[in-house]
Amino acid sequence: MSTAEVVLAILRARPAHGYDVKRDHDDWFPDARPLAYGQVYATLARLERDGLAEVVETRIDGGPERTVYAVTDAGRARVRDWLSEPAPAGSAGADEIVRKAVAALRTGGDAAGFLQGQRLAHLRRMRELTDVGPGADPAARLARDHLVAHLDADLRWLDLAVARVAAADGASAKGQPTTTQEAAR
Amino acid sequence: MTGTVETPVVELHGIEHSYRRTVALRGVALRVLPEEVVAVTGPSGCGKSTLLHVAAGIVRPQGGLVRLLGQDLDRLDETERTRLRRRRVGIVLQFGQLVPDLSVLDNVALPLLLEGHDRQAARTAAASWLERTGMDDARDATPAELSGGQSQRAAVARALVTGPAVVFADEPTGSMDTLGGELLLDLLVGAARERGASVVLVTHDNVVAARADREVRLRDGVIETESVLR
Ligand SMILES: Nc1ncnc2c1ncn2[C@@H]1O[C@H](COP(=O)(O)OP(=O)(O)OP(=O)(O)O)[C@@H](O)[C@H]1O
Ligand SMILES: [Mg+2]
Numbered sequence: 001m002s003t004a005e006v007v008l009a010i011l012r013a014r015p016a017h018g019y020d021v022k023r024d025h026d027d028w029f030p031d032a033r034p035l036a037y038g039q040v041y042a043t044l045a046r047l048e049r050d051g052l053a054e055v056v057e058t059r060i061d062g063g064p065e066r067t068v069y070a071v072t073d074a075g076r077a078r079v080r081d082w083l084s085e086p087a088p089a090g091s092a093g094a095d096e097i098v099r100k101a102v103a104a105l106r107t108g109g110d111a112a113g114f115l116q117g118q119r120l121a122h123l124r125r126m127r128e129l130t131d132v133g134p135g136a137d138p139a140a141r142l143a144r145d146h147l148v149a150h151l152d153a154d155l156r157w158l159d160l161a162v163a164r165v166a167a168a169d170g171a172s173a174k175g176q177p178t179t180t181q182e183a184a185r
Numbered sequence: 186m187t188g189t190v191e192t193p194v195v196e197l198h199g200i201e202h203s204y205r206r207t208v209a210l211r212g213v214a215l216r217v218l219p220e221e222v223v224a225v226t227g228p229s230g231c232g233k234s235t236l237l238h239v240a241a242g243i244v245r246p247q248g249g250l251v252r253l254l255g256q257d258l259d260r261l262d263e264t265e266r267t268r269l270r271r272r273r274v275g276i277v278l279q280f281g282q283l284v285p286d287l288s289v290l291d292n293v294a295l296p297l298l299l300e301g302h303d304r305q306a307a308r309t310a311a312a313s314w315l316e317r318t319g320m321d322d323a324r325d326a327t328p329a330e331l332s333g334g335q336s337q338r339a340a341v342a343r344a345l346v347t348g349p350a351v352v353f354a355d356e357p358t359g360s361m362d363t364l365g366g367e368l369l370l371d372l373l374v375g376a377a378r379e380r381g382a383s384v385v386l387v388t389h390d391n392v393v394a395a396r397a398d399r400e401v402r403l404r405d406g407v408i409e410t411e412s413v414l415r
């Protein structure tokens with residue numbers, strides 16, 4: 001799981017306290033399991049310990065004390081590294097590609113570059129799986145067919161994502177609003 | 186082959202091509218090496234078919250250089266180009282493009298007949314390729330009686346019957362179900378690999394593209410990425 005990297009990406013988009021981090025996460029990934037508060041605070045504490053995030057403000061406005069976190073340079077570098085590496089091509093990385101693509105778009109990272117790198121990782125894996133030669137055992141192929149079908153679904157999604165990103169870039173280049181976090185508010 | 190520089194089978198430089206109002210290719214360069222299988226992919230309308238037609242010598246581009254099997258196509262006249270294509274190039278077009286008044290068998294035999302082969306020998310070779318593509322039941326049918334997938338199988342048989350040095354195929358399995366497409370592709374790629382031929386495969390299907398050694402991805406008439414897959 002890449003909760004730490006996702007939280008860092010959220011902090012990269014804007015400094016936030018725990019409650020905002022949870023809300024942004026659930027906004028970014030409306031169909032994923034909501035992030036639990038316990039997990040948010042544990043993650044923020046770990047990121048601070050590791051020097052990837054830092055406390056920039058402690059607010060007490062009548063209610064409970066709120067600690068605002070921001071990403072450090074090391075944290076920014078971690079997000080960049082995370083987005084520059086394709087996720088494993090296969091079911092283990094299926095959710096991860098969505099997390100990375102959304103995080104890249106939301107933080108103004110190189111989404112197109114990420115999508116291209118991921119496409120290549122997927123195609124290479126697919127080539128390995130389909131390069132079986134004649135006379136392969138049909139039962140053995142069934143298991144591979146299943147993997148290939150899932151990779152194909154991912155690849156279609158990646159192609160669609162590339163087209164959407166390109167269409168959005170075209171629209172914003174013409175001065176039309178895009179659905180960024182700001183516009184959505 | 187170590188130490189020798191392989192002459193590319195296909196060499197394109199600075200290819201530009203427009204139809205009346207549409208710019209289809211804007212400065213494309215491509216090399217295909219002997220025995221290489223290259224997939225050309227990209228969104229609909231990005232110029233894949235145009236690129237294939239240019240590389241195969243069917244369309245003369247408005248700009249750039251095309252070298253096919255070591256021959257500069259600009260230096261050949263129409264007869265010479267046709268002869269080169271017939272002898273050494275196999276072409277599967279996007280919609281099959283069989284000759285409507287000929288039976289399937291005669292369609293597949295046609296490239297050999299045009300090359301002056303004996304009629305009986307041509308028909309025997311054609312029948313054997315139709316068998317390999319699973320089309321022997323339809324050999325006496327006319328193209329109008331074929332389904333989309335059957336036309337594509339016949340077109341692949343016709344492209345392979347002459348034992349070409351390079352095969353250009355435009356969505357060769359586009360009308361087929363998954364397993365049928367896979368078998369036809371096995372045949373096409375297998376036949377090419379067996380005899381050291383190259384294949385240029387236009388497709389929007391990722392599973393088909395994953396059969397290639399290299400993917401060339403077009404967007405709006407330019408090459409967006411080129412990736413080695415193996
Ligand atoms: N004969 C033609 N006359 C006019 N415009 C054409 C012609 N052929 C292609 N075009 C245009 O040129 C562009 C590239 O077409 P091309 O057929 O090469 O695309 P493609 O990538 O093969 O698309 P598809 O995936 O839909 O087959 C498109 O905008 C198309 O509309
Ligand atoms: Mg086309």
